[in-house]
Amino acid sequence: MKPLIIGIAGGTGSGKTTVACRIYESLKGVNVVVLQQDAYYIDLSHLPLEERKKINFDHPSAFDSDLLIKHLKKLIKGEEIEKPIYSFTDYTRKKETEKVLPRDIIILEGILVLEEEKIRNLLDIKIYVDADEDERFIRRLVRDTKERGRSMESVIEQYLNVVKPMFLQFVEPSKRYADIVIPQGGLNDVAIDIIVSKIKSRT
Numbered sequence: 001m002k003p004l005i006i007g008i009a010g011g012t013g014s015g016k017t018t019v020a021c022r023i024y025e026s027l028k029g030v031n032v033v034v035l036q037q038d039a040y041y042i043d044l045s046h047l048p049l050e051e052r053k054k055i056n057f058d059h060p061s062a063f064d065s066d067l068l069i070k071h072l073k074k075l076i077k078g079e080e081i082e083k084p085i086y087s088f089t090d091y092t093r094k095k096e097t098e099k100v101l102p103r104d105i106i107i108l109e110g111i112l113v114l115e116e117e118k119i120r121n122l123l124d125i126k127i128y129v130d131a132d133e134d135e136r137f138i139r140r141l142v143r144d145t146k147e148r149g150r151s152m153e154s155v156i157e158q159y160l161n162v163v164k165p166m167f168l169q170f171v172e173p174s175k176r177y178a179d180i181v182i183p184q185g186g187l188n189d190v191a192i193d194i195i196v197s198k199i200k201s202r203t
Contacts, residue, residue, distance in 0.1 A: 001104075002076060003075065003076060003102065003103060003104050003105060003106050004104065004105045004106070004124050004125070004199065004202055005072065005076070005106050005108065005122055005123050005124050005125075006023070006105065006106070006107045006108065006123065006124065006125045006127065006199070007108050007109075007113040007114060007119070007120070007123040007125070007126050007127065008020050008107065008108070008109040008110075008113065008127045008128075008129060009109075009110065009111060009112065009113040009114040009115070009126075009127070009128050009129070009171070009174055009175075009178070010111065010128055010129030010130060010131070010171070010185075011111065011131065011133075011136050011167045011171050011172070012058075012111060012136055012139075012140045012163055012167070013131070013135065013136035013137065013138070013139030013140040013143070014129045014130065014131040014136050014185050015129050015131055015139075015182075015184075015185020015186040015187070016109045016110070016111075016129045016185075017036075017109060017186075018185060018186025018187075019109075019127070019129050019182060019185065019186045019192065020034050020107050020109040021034070021186075022186055022192050023107060023192065023195060023196060023199070024107060026192070026196040027105065027196065027199065027200070030104060030105060030200075031103045031104035031105065032103055032104065032105040032106075032107065033100060033101075033103040033105075033106055033107070034107045034108075034109065035071075035072075035083065035100070035106060035107065035108045035109070036108075036109060036110060037063060037068065037108065037109065037110020037111070037112065037113055038086060038088075038110060039083055039084050039085065039086050040063050040064045040065070040067055040068040040084060040086075041057065041062055041063060041064070041086050041091075041093075042061075042062060042063065042064045043064075043084075043092055043093040044091050044092055045090075045092040045093070049090070049091070052090075052091035052092070053091065055091070056162055056166065057162075058111065058162055058163050058166035058167070058170070058171075059166055059170070060112055060115055060116060060170060063110075063112065063116075064084075065116050065118065065119065067084070068119065069118050069119060069122070071083065071100075072106070072108070072119070072122050073122070075100070075102045075103070075106055076102075076122070077102075078102045079102065080099060080100060080101050080102060081099075081100050082097035082098070082099060082100075083097060083098045083099075083100045084097060084098075085097060085098055088147075088148045089148060089149050105199065108123070111167075111171050112170060112171065112174065113174075114126055114128060114174035114175075114177045114178060115170050115171070115173075115174040120177055124202075125179055125180070125195070125198070125199070126177055126178045126179045126180070127178060127179065127180050127181075127182060127195065128174070128175045128177075128178035128180070128181045128182070129182050129185050129186075130175070130181055130182060130183045130184075130185070131183075131184065131185045135185075137159055140155065140159065140163070141155050141156070141159075180194075180195060182195075
């Protein structure tokens with residue numbers, strides 16, 4: 001039986017990961033795995049570190065979508081994959097990979113999951129997580145300074161010059177492809193309950 005593929009998109013800090021985790025936790029006893037689009041950033045190890053920092057990571061071209069699509073198709077066929085592991089400190093892929101086995105349910109989350117048509121065509125349920133712009137910025141600021149070793153100034157500069165313009169150009173327009181739009185991110189219990197019920201009815 002073909003696995004159920006769920007795509008979760010939305011702006012940076014919108015709560016995509018929280019929604020994915022809550023759905024995952026609500027499906028205990030079900031064969032499910034979560035994939036992050038972030039793991040499929042193009043490897044920049046051939047560039048000096050200062051050049052890597054200048055790359056626009058919120059543009060569709062920053063992702064190795066071909067590899068992601070190849071991996072999704074392999075999982076759909078029941079084959080295991082070697083998922084890349086990306087270092088957000090060095091802006092490169094690590095030499096190690098993570099083995100991912102095929103599952104009954106595959107959750108794919110990332111800012112541009114709904115932007116790429118070839119990825120969209122593989123999704124059975126398309127979700128867009130919406131959140132207030134100020135909340136999204138604050139969450140990103142906290143995450144990047146605490147978890148990714150960035151300075152506050154660099155996060156603010158990147159958000160204003162890259163993240164926000166790319167959100168308006170690519171991320172927000174992809175909302176129109178969603179089957180379900182979740183306001184309030186991972187805090188929307190009603191929306192998550194409805195989605196989990198829908199998933200359980202199809203498994």
